[in-house]
Amino acid sequence: MTQFFDILVIGAGPAGLAAGHAAASAGSTRRIAIVDDNPLAGGQIWRGGPAKQADQRARRLWQDLQGASNVTFLAGTRVLMQTQAGELLVQDAEQASTIRYNQLILATGARELLLPFPGWTLPGVTGAGGLQALAKGGYPVQGKRVVVAGTGPLLLAVAATLKERGAIIAAIVEQAGMPALARFAASLALTPSKAVQAARLGVALRGIPYFANSYVTSARGDLQLTSVQVQRKGAKSDIDCDYLACGYGLLPNTELARALGCEIDQGAVRTDPWQRTSVPNVLCAGEGTGVGGVDLALVEGRIAGLAACGEGVTPDLLTERTQWQGFAARLARTFAPRQELRTLAQPDTVVCRCEDVCHEELREQPSWRSAKLQTRCGMGPCQGRICGNATDFLYGWRPDAVRTPISPARAGSIITLEPHKET
């Protein structure tokens, strides 16, 4: 089966929804589709569905999109590969199909930087945003003791979500130092809505221990996590917990963009002022162009949606984007992972979780490619999405070209391809 859409949006988070919304608002004759691999729209920040969010921007976008007769939402649908120019192969729980488009908007979001340390493979250790996402999907955290660790303002949002759902937050462990955090807090005056959000989080998290300039050095437990060791004020101390939610910030998901041949600059998809990538008819918005949060994603999505329709973009949108890009730059500066995190993995610490490849096997390797060939690092089902970021941080390796299908595919999904369409 092949479907055709004038504008195809990949990703139904804030950027994708804003893009679809802007395109739909520009005229009712264009056929628009928004594809997402999750069962519900909203991406990570609006996980659980945009209709259920406190953020009214989510509810409004979704309400309008639901009311637009020319917008189709394809949930639980994962992009596997490009079959020919202007056509993607996708797969849902039941079947594979192809989708053709005139304009493609990539809004594929970000994932967490998850760094290896002893014990990080134990059940009970998750990403920071990871546990938040799981909890939003009903993962039971009621009465559980949780250490939230890593870096960035996301840790506060994660702790607030978990606390709201009945978890006991044993501590928030932030690797950034106090001077950097203080500078960042002062800079929130430039983005008043973020200052308000921070103040609200501060109230919600009152009484919870917050350790700056600190980081988790190991997770312990037999079959399940029971405690973590934290480096703080020059000494190590243990904290008992049921879950460790640990993430070192976000990184753009660029696999699809790379598979399409889009130029990448410092880990993010390079775009022009109209969110156009280096590939004709392919645009990118949101975290894929560089991590900046929901506000930047919304304005980029809007610009991309308008540009894809050939509509003009008003200067106020460009100004708004510049403002949030400034916020993004301050985030990146404040919460850059510290050097000591490179020293946590021990010789027997698993780095590639799919293939169980340890640090001692990898540190001898000269490159990502060599590691893949010699050790199978990055050859498992996550296709290097987790260990590729970790080995970049630990060893300075750059992953080479992305391979298709970009996500694990059922054999049947590939077999159904007509021979002339193979790339």
Place this chain on the structure above:
Amino acid sequence: MAESITLTIDGRGTTVAAGSTVAAAIAGVTRRSVSGQLRAPLCGMGVCQECRVTINGRAHVLSCQTLCRSGMDVQTGAVA
């Protein structure tokens, strides 16, 4: 109160609130790694593949991106 759903996980009936993911219903070990380690969900958002299980006979389904449905039969890798 939200509607509830009953499904089977490794042969045991489990009841969860409607809208829960299969990962939430399992709330623990989802698979064994290639060297036999027990693993549970990590990224929570369909990237790491640690949460993959067998659902209604179909292997390698990501439990964090799958909503529970009544009567679903889920097999984790926790049971050897």
